[in-house]
Amino acid sequence: MSLTDLTIAEASAKLRAREISAVELTTAHNEAVAALNPRLNAYITTTPEQALEQAKAADASIAAGTATPLTGIPLAIKDLFCTEGVRTTAASKILDPFIPPYESTVTAQLKAAGAVFLGKANLDEFAMGSSNITSGYGPVENPWKRNGSDAKLVPGGSSGGSAAAVAARIAMGATGTDTGGSIRQPAAFTGLTGIKPTYGRCSRYGIIAFASSLDQAGPLARTTEDCAILLQAMSGFDPRDSTSAERHVPDFRAAISRGVKGRRIGIPAEYRMDGISAEIDALWQQGITWLRKAGAEIIDISLPHTKYGLPVYYIVAPAEASSNLARYDGVRFGARVDGEDLIDMYERTRAAGFGAEVKRRIMIGTYVLSAGYYDAYYLKAQKIRALILRDFTEAFGKVDAILTPATPSAAFGLGEKMDDPVTMYLNDVFTVPSNLAGIPAMSVPAGLSSEGLPLGLQIIGRHFDEETVFSVAAAIERAANFTTKPAIIAGAK
Amino acid sequence: MGYMLEGSTGAWEIVVGLEVHAQVISESKLFSGASATYGGAPNAHVSFIDAGFPGMLPVINRECVAQAVRTGLGLNAQINLHSRFDRKNYFYADLPNGYQISQFAHPIVGTGTVEIELQDGTIKHIGITRLHLEQDAGKSMHDQHPAKSVIDLNRAGVGLMEIVSEPDIRSPEEAGAYLRKIRQIVRYLGTCDGNMEEGSMRADVNVSVRKPGEEFRTRCEIKNVNSVRFVMHAVEAEAQRQIEVWESGGTVTQETRLYDPARGETRSMRSKEDAHDYRYFPEPDLLPLVLDENWVADLKAKLPELPDDKRKRFCAQYGITFYDAGVLTADQLTADFYETVAKNRDARLSCNWITGDFFAALNRKSATIETSPVSAAALGELIDLITDQTINGRIAKDVFEDMVETGKMPAAIVEEKGLRQVTDTGAIDAAVAAILAANPDKVAEYKSGKDKLFGFFVGQVMKAMQGKGNPALVNEVIKKQLS
Numbered sequence: 001m002s003l004t005d006l007t008i009a010e011a012s013a014k015l016r017a018r019e020i021s022a023v024e025l026t027t028a029h030n031e032a033v034a035a036l037n038p039r040l041n042a043y044i045t046t047t048p049e050q051a052l053e054q055a056k057a058a059d060a061s062i063a064a065g066t067a068t069p070l071t072g073i074p075l076a077i078k079d080l081f082c083t084e085g086v087r088t089t090a091a092s093k094i095l096d097p098f099i100p101p102y103e104s105t106v107t108a109q110l111k112a113a114g115a116v117f118l119g120k121a122n123l124d125e126f127a128m129g130s131s132n133i134t135s136g137y138g139p140v141e142n143p144w145k146r147n148g149s150d151a152k153l154v155p156g157g158s159s160g161g162s163a164a165a166v167a168a169r170i171a172m173g174a175t176g177t178d179t180g181g182s183i184r185q186p187a188a189f190t191g192l193t194g195i196k197p198t199y200g201r202c203s204r205y206g207i208i209a210f211a212s213s214l215d216q217a218g219p220l221a222r223t224t225e226d227c228a229i230l231l232q233a234m235s236g237f238d239p240r241d242s243t244s245a246e247r248h249v250p251d252f253r254a255a256i257s258r259g260v261k262g263r264r265i266g267i268p269a270e271y272r273m274d275g276i277s278a279e280i281d282a283l284w285q286q287g288i289t290w291l292r293k294a295g296a297e298i299i300d301i302s303l304p305h306t307k308y309g310l311p312v313y314y315i316v317a318p319a320e321a322s323s324n325l326a327r328y329d330g331v332r333f334g335a336r337v338d339g340e341d342l343i344d345m346y347e348r349t350r351a352a353g354f355g356a357e358v359k360r361r362i363m364i365g366t367y368v369l370s371a372g373y374y375d376a377y378y379l380k381a382q383k384i385r386a387l388i389l390r391d392f393t394e395a396f397g398k399v400d401a402i403l404t405p406a407t408p409s410a411a412f413g414l415g416e417k418m419d420d421p422v423t424m425y426l427n428d429v430f431t432v433p434s435n436l437a438g439i440p441a442m443s444v445p446a447g448l449s450s451e452g453l454p455l456g457l458q459i460i461g462r463h464f465d466e467e468t469v470f471s472v473a474a475a476i477e478r479a480a481n482f483t484t485k486p487a488i489i490a491g492a493k
Numbered sequence: 494m495g496y497m498l499e500g501s502t503g504a505w506e507i508v509v510g511l512e513v514h515a516q517v518i519s520e521s522k523l524f525s526g527a528s529a530t531y532g533g534a535p536n537a538h539v540s541f542i543d544a545g546f547p548g549m550l551p552v553i554n555r556e557c558v559a560q561a562v563r564t565g566l567g568l569n570a571q572i573n574l575h576s577r578f579d580r581k582n583y584f585y586a587d588l589p590n591g592y593q594i595s596q597f598a599h600p601i602v603g604t605g606t607v608e609i610e611l612q613d614g615t616i617k618h619i620g621i622t623r624l625h626l627e628q629d630a631g632k633s634m635h636d637q638h639p640a641k642s643v644i645d646l647n648r649a650g651v652g653l654m655e656i657v658s659e660p661d662i663r664s665p666e667e668a669g670a671y672l673r674k675i676r677q678i679v680r681y682l683g684t685c686d687g688n689m690e691e692g693s694m695r696a697d698v699n700v701s702v703r704k705p706g707e708e709f710r711t712r713c714e715i716k717n718v719n720s721v722r723f724v725m726h727a728v729e730a731e732a733q734r735q736i737e738v739w740e741s742g743g744t745v746t747q748e749t750r751l752y753d754p755a756r757g758e759t760r761s762m763r764s765k766e767d768a769h770d771y772r773y774f775p776e777p778d779l780l781p782l783v784l785d786e787n788w789v790a791d792l793k794a795k796l797p798e799l800p801d802d803k804r805k806r807f808c809a810q811y812g813i814t815f816y817d818a819g820v821l822t823a824d825q826l827t828a829d830f831y832e833t834v835a836k837n838r839d840a841r842l843s844c845n846w847i848t849g850d851f852f853a854a855l856n857r858k859s860a861t862i863e864t865s866p867v868s869a870a871a872l873g874e875l876i877d878l879i880t881d882q883t884i885n886g887r888i889a890k891d892v893f894e895d896m897v898e899t900g901k902m903p904a905a906i907v908e909e910k911g912l913r914q915v916t917d918t919g920a921i922d923a924a925v926a927a928i929l930a931a932n933p934d935k936v937a938e939y940k941s942g943k944d945k946l947f948g949f950f951v952g953q954v955m956k957a958m959q960g961k962g963n964p965a966l967v968n969e970v971i972k973k974q975l976s
Contacts, residue, residue, distance in 0.1 A: 082548045095547070102541060104548060206548040212777035241550050242779050320777055323580050326591020327545040331644070342586055342642075369582070369772035378774060 003028040004169040004490040008226040011172060012069045015062055022062065022072025026055035026116050029074040032170045032490035033118055040488065042155075042165040044079050044137045045087050046119035054116040061114055069229045069253075071114030076171035078162050079120035080127055081107045081217075082206040086117075090208045091125045091135040094353025095334045104206025105238045106175060106217045113233040118171055122161030125355045126325065127182055127210040130427035132160025133414065134357040142190060142411050143168040143486035147452035152414040156186030156407075156427075162220050163190040169490035173221040173230050177207060179214045180313050181407075181431025184443035187220050188406035188456030191445045191482065193227045193473065194220040196431075198464045199438035200245035201231075203238030209324040211317035212243075214435045224444060224474045228252035231466065247464060255467035256474040261295030265472065266399030270306035271430060273408075280405045280455065283447050287403055287457045290479035291472065299399050303391040306433055308384045313432040314425060315368050315381035321358075322365025328353060360421065389437040396462045401472045404430050406443040406456035430458055440466045444473040445482040454484070496664030498702070500736045505702045507732045508709055509662035510622075511724070513675050515685035516629065516693035517560045517652035523628045524551030524594060525650050531691055535645040543650040545589030550778050553578075557652040558782065560684040561601050561626050562792050564654055567678045567799055568621045570605025574784045578626075578776040583769045587631035587644050595655075597773040600625035601782065607678065608801055609670040610819065619671050620659030629653050654685065660699065660709065665725040672696060672721050677800050681825050695719050698752075700731040702739070710735075711745045715752050715759055727752040731759045803828055811840035820848055826862040833869035838876050846872060850890065854897045866900045867893070875903040888912050888960050916963045918970065921954075924962065925970045928953045939975060947971065 003025050006014070014020045030048040037043050051074060058072030082088050082100035089095050103111070111117070124134040131154040132140040140160040142153040144167065155164040159176030163186035166174050176183040178196035187194030195218045202217040209215060219230030232253065237246040267288060272281070292298050330336035330349030337352050339345035354362070368377035395402065408429055417423045434441035440463075443456040457476055461469035497504040522529050525542035542549040565572050579597040602624035609617050631649035635642045656675060662668050676687035676694060687694050696719075701712035715731055718724045730752070735745045749768070750759040798806070800822050807818035807828075821831045821844065835843040851872060855865055875893060878884045884892060884907055895906045907913055915921060928950060929936055939946040950971050955962050 088547070090547070098547070100547070102546075102548075204548075205550055208547040209778075240552060242552050243777075319774060323582050323592050323772070323774070326582060326584065327547070327589060329584065329586075329591060331586050332544055332589060333546065343584075346584055366772065369774055371770045371772075374772075374774075 002169075002491040004032050006172070007223050008070070008073050008172050008221060008229050009223070011073060012071070012229070015058075015072045016067055018062070022055040022058035022116065023052065025072060026051050026074050026118075029118055029170065029172070036168055036170050036488065036490060040141045040143060040164050040168055040170070041138050042122055042140050042161040042168065042170060043076065043119040044089055044091065044122050044161070047086055047117060050086070051116045051118050054111075058114050058116060068113045068233070070110065070233050072116060073114075073172050074116045074118050075110065076119060076121040076162050076165040076174040077107055077117050078123055078159050078175050078177060080123060080177050080208045081175060082208065083107055083117070083120065086120065088120065088208070089137065090127070091123045091137050092328075092353065092355070092358065093136040093335060094328045094350070098334050100206070102206060105203035105240065106207065106234045108206075109236065110175070110233050115233070121159070121165055121171075121174055124158035124160065124182075125358050126208065126321070127158040127177055127179055127215075128321070128357050128361055129157040130181065130185055130424055131412075131417070132157040132186075133418070134355055136355055139414055140164045141414070141488070143488035144190060144411060144453055145487040153411040153453070154189070154414055156189035156411060158182040159186050159194075159220060163187055163192055163194070166190070166192055166220050166222060167486050168488050173219055173226050175217060175230075175234065176220050177210075177215055177217050178431075178435065179210050179216075179317060180435050181428040183218045183220060184431050184441060184456070184458060185407050185427055187443040188445070188454065189411035191454030191484065191486065192220050192222055193224050193442065193444045193477070194218060195227050195231060195442040195466065195469065195473075196434065196440065197231060197235065197466050198245070198440045199435075200243055201249075201440070201464070201466070202234050203236070203241040203244045205238050205240040211320040212324060213320060214313075214317055216435070224442075224470055224477050225253060225256050227442070228256055228470055245464070250467055252466055252470055255470040258467070258471040259294065260291055260472055260475045263296045263401065263468065263472065264299050264399040265291050265296045266299050266301035266395050266402040268301050268303040268306065268395070268402060268404060270303050271404045273429065276405070276408060279449055280408060283455050283457065284403070284405050287446055287476055290476055291403065294475045294479065296472075296475070301395045301399060301402070303388075303395060303433070305384060305387045305391050309388060309433040309436060310425060310429055312381045312384045312388065312436060313428065314364070315377050316385065316436070318361040318365030319369050319378050320365070322362045322369065325354075325358070325362055357421070385436050388433055392433070392437045392439055392460075400462075401468050402460040403472070404458045404460065406430060406458040410449040410451065410453035410455055434460050439463055440469050442469050442473045444476050444480075446476055446480045447482070448484060454482070496666070497705075498732055498736060500740050502740050504705065505732070505736050506705050507663055507665075507728060508660050508701045508703060508712070509668050509728055510660035510699040511658045511662065511668065511671060512697040512699070513656040513658075513672065514695050514697070515564070515654045515656060515675070515679050515687070517557045517626075517654055518684055518686060519554060519556045519560060519652055521554055522650040523554050523557050523626065523652035527650065529651045531693065533647055535643075535647065537647060539646040539649065543589065543646055545591070551594060551776075553779060553782065554652065557626060558601070558784070559792055560652070561624060561654050562784065562789055563682050563796060564656070564679060564684045565602030565605065565624050566793050566796055567682045567684075568602070568605035568607055568624065568656070570621050570624065571603035572784065572789050573599065573601055573603055574786060574789070575599065576601040576782045578779045578782065579773045580776050582772040585630070585633075586642065587633045587646070587649065589631070589646065589649060593628055593630065594776050594779070595627035596625035607671070607674050609667060609674050611666060611670060617667065619661045619667070622657040622659050624654055624656045627653050627655060665728045668698070668728045669721050669725040672724055677824065681797055681800055683797075689719050689721070692719060696724055698724055698727055698731075700728055700735070701745070702732050702735045710739075711747050713745065713748055713750050713759070715750050716762060718752050723752060723754050726754070726757060727759060730757055734759060797825070807831075811835055811844065813841060813844045817844050817848060830862050830869045834873045834876065836873075838873060839880060842876055842879070843873075846876060850893050854893070858897065866898075867896050871896055871902050878903055878907060882914055882916065882963065883907060884912055885914050885961070885964055887964075888914065891960075912961060914963050915958055915961045916966060918966060921958075921962055921966050921970045922974075924954050924957050925950075925967070925974050928957060929974055936975065950975075
């Protein structure tokens with residue numbers, strides 16, 4: 001088996017058994033990145049020298065017996081995480097050039113755990129998108145292909161580069177961020193597992209903000225266990241993020257083997273939407289059958305405000321984004337286009353620096369917060385957001401977790417769904433409610449579409465109950481035994 | 494009738510409300526660990542949070558919250574145990590995030606009231622609408638470079654308390670008295686240094702005029718007035734302008750204006766149409782601010798004595814007039830100085846000395862209590878020397894002047910210069926006898942009924958004794974020898 005094909009858990013065991021060295025593992029990945037990235041465009045910035053230095057330090061740590069499960073594990077870091085001394089772009093030209101003099105808390109914790117950073121993964125500009133086509137650094141190609149077709153597919157977004165890198169085996173795992181589905185949807189499109197933990201589980205310090213009340217960091221990996229290992233290191237209270245939770249971080253990895261016997265799994269009627277494809281519905285039924293077989297109790301539930309999730313999300317997220325992105329004004333960092341006066345400089349800088357989707361969301365966000373519209377849009381959206389949370393709270397009185405499809409479709413082609421932004425926004429229909437409620441949700445690969453593309457199921461849990469989410473996802477993982485690999489993969493000819 | 498401005502159509506009443514921005518005294522800024530100290534090299538006190546760098550997040554400074562609560566308590570105001578921060582969005586080069594974190598919908602302090610005293614001794618209550626916490630912006634300078642503006646972010650992110658009054662103020666004098674009162678309270682509390690020259694306290698002044706008995710008319714807001722005197726002038730100038738507008742058949746339009754102290758007038762800054770739409774919304778990077786009731790109670794218990802309370806206590810405890818008590822409690826240092834001097838001494842005599850010779854000397858020397866050449870201990874010692882009759886009141890004034898010039902202690906001066914009061918009746922008898930003997934004609938005139946000459950003899954005797962004679966004894970002996 002090639003080194004790049006190992007899971008994190010496997011590689012970690014081999015490293016500690018001294019069967020392989022961190023330098024070997026990293027070198028294999030650096031070479032795979034060099035070979036595949038020009039095609040996939042999964043990384044905006046690669047850092048092979050830094051990775052090698054970290055690998056050497058990892059080998060020393062393993063030799064000294066101070067290794068963690070992540071020591072020497074090569075990762076891709078979504079380029080929304082500020083990394084000290086390494087260019088950070090948010091996939092936007094407006095931050096060109098920007099080299100942060102500080103490190104995000106999540107990446108600092110991963111570094112402290114001994115992880116190796118291969119580079120900064122591509123994404124939708126400022127994490128705004130579901131296809132990675134809004135990146136100012138070019139789209140990412142999904143390593144998966146439809147049966148008998150060489151058409152380029154999108155990897156999903158916004159953590160598209162992270163997903164493509166891990167699927168193509170040019171990273172063992174990756175960090176992502178999820179504001180409305182940006183971890184789970186690309187994970188589903190590329191046959192990976194990805195979890196958006198509870199809002200507040202991971203610090204947002206040093207992560208470039210899209211929508212502050214929704215953004216959460218989380219991992220993408222090839223197994224639920226690998227996700228658990230990564231999330232373990234990424235989680236924890238941070239006094240520098242007032243919204244991070246001062247709570248004990250449980251042993252996520254232990255939850256993987258817990259099983260679902262006696263657990264109550266909710267099936268929300270409202271997720272059976274018009275236009276849901278037969279194969280997505282069939283996959284969902286398959287998931288229900290698997291969980292029932294594994295000893296879970298299946299309970300029909302209602303989340304009546306589900307249909308308002310998308311409209312609420314597309315008010316709240318742009319509103320916060322319009323404010324969060326005001327700082328990109330050309331005054332202190334990043335790109336500047338000089339102008340006649342201050343206002344002219346702002347206009348030229350922001351016109352040149354932001355892409356179309358970012359501009360669209362800034363416009364929407366500015367509009368919904370404007371005097372005279374605030375009550376009708378933003379305030380109403382906040383009220384419905386509270387109702388969506390209440391739906392979940394009531395449901396979790398009856399069930400321990402909720403099972404839904406992760407996405408309404410499999411990965412689509414580059415250039416498809418581009419005509420109308422709303423069509424693109426519909427990608428997030430199953431994922432946004434858990435962001436609005438702040439609850440953990442995970443995507444796990446469960447099967448293939450008729451065209452041979454991966455499809456995912458989503459498990460949603462209670463606040464701070466990622467353990468149950470992991471245990472249910474792992475049960476599906478075991479039952480689905482998803483072993484198909486993408487067409488474009490490191491080491492393949 | 495209160496204060497009125499006379500126009501061509503009759504009397505006009507002024508209606509004023511003030512928004513006072515008071516910089517919070519704290520080690521670090523409202524949402525970052527950077528120093529909140531005034532001054533320093535440009536951009537020396539700036540964290541990545543203050544500069545609005547990507548991924549940076551605000552964290553509320555507990556001490557700033559405590560300072561706001563203390564101020565609220567000092568304003569006799571409601572402390573809101575639940576409050577919240579909002580973003581006020583607008584673009585400007587010295588506002589790094591493109592928004593100011595403020596409290597719009599749910600301020601930390603609600604309604605309160607302060608007492609002001611006018612020249613004629615009238616006491617008036619001015620309502621406080623609210624106090625909220627917000628961050629200051631940086632400073633833009635447009636005169637440092639021929640083609641560029643430069644930005645100093647040292648002030649960006651420093652905590653500000655915005656104290657909003659009800660439109661209860663009816664004259665320039667009341668506006669001045671209110672602002673001085675707010676300054677006095679925050680200084681007593683140590684929550685703001687009240688230094689208007691350095692900009693750590695500034696006021697936005699809302700002015701309108703109306704005919705007596707009318708509803709409020711349209712108001713204009715005069716931004717960033719930075720002294721008590723300018724606030725008073727601005728109120729008057731703006732009221733006069735509005736009266737002229739109304740009386741010439743025009744309409745006052747709501748707008749933001751600036752006061753130009755050089756010209757003594759206000760001028761338009763931006764009209765309502767150009768006003769920003771601040772797009773306030775709840776700050777998602779911060780949790781709602783929830784205060785523990787016990788914590789607030791503890792702050793309240795540890796609050797220093799406030800000026801109004803202190804003034805009342807001074808009257809009761811020291812038997813001084815309400816007016817004098819007002820002078821002595823104008824600021825905490827003066828009050829402490831007085832209490833040190835008056836402790837176990839004649840409280841009224843202490844008051845007279847401080848409000849008289851002592852203040853006059855400070856004034857003359859352009860000194861403050863802190864830089865005074867005469868300490869409270871020294872002044873107390875001087876009063877002791879008077880009380881125990883070591884020196885008389887006239888000599889005491891000379892000794893005091895010596896203390897001001899040399900900084901020496903009074904007892905030392907008295908010893909050094911031999912100013913000890915003469916109470917030895919033998920010496921006084923001799924001095925009186927010598928003067929009477931030297932002025933037989935005056936003695937004769939006195940005895941023939943020219944009573945006024947008594948003062949002449951006293952003066953001559955005191956002069957002969959270099960002022961050291963005990964005045965009562967001198968009088969007594971002269972009377973005896975002349976009879």
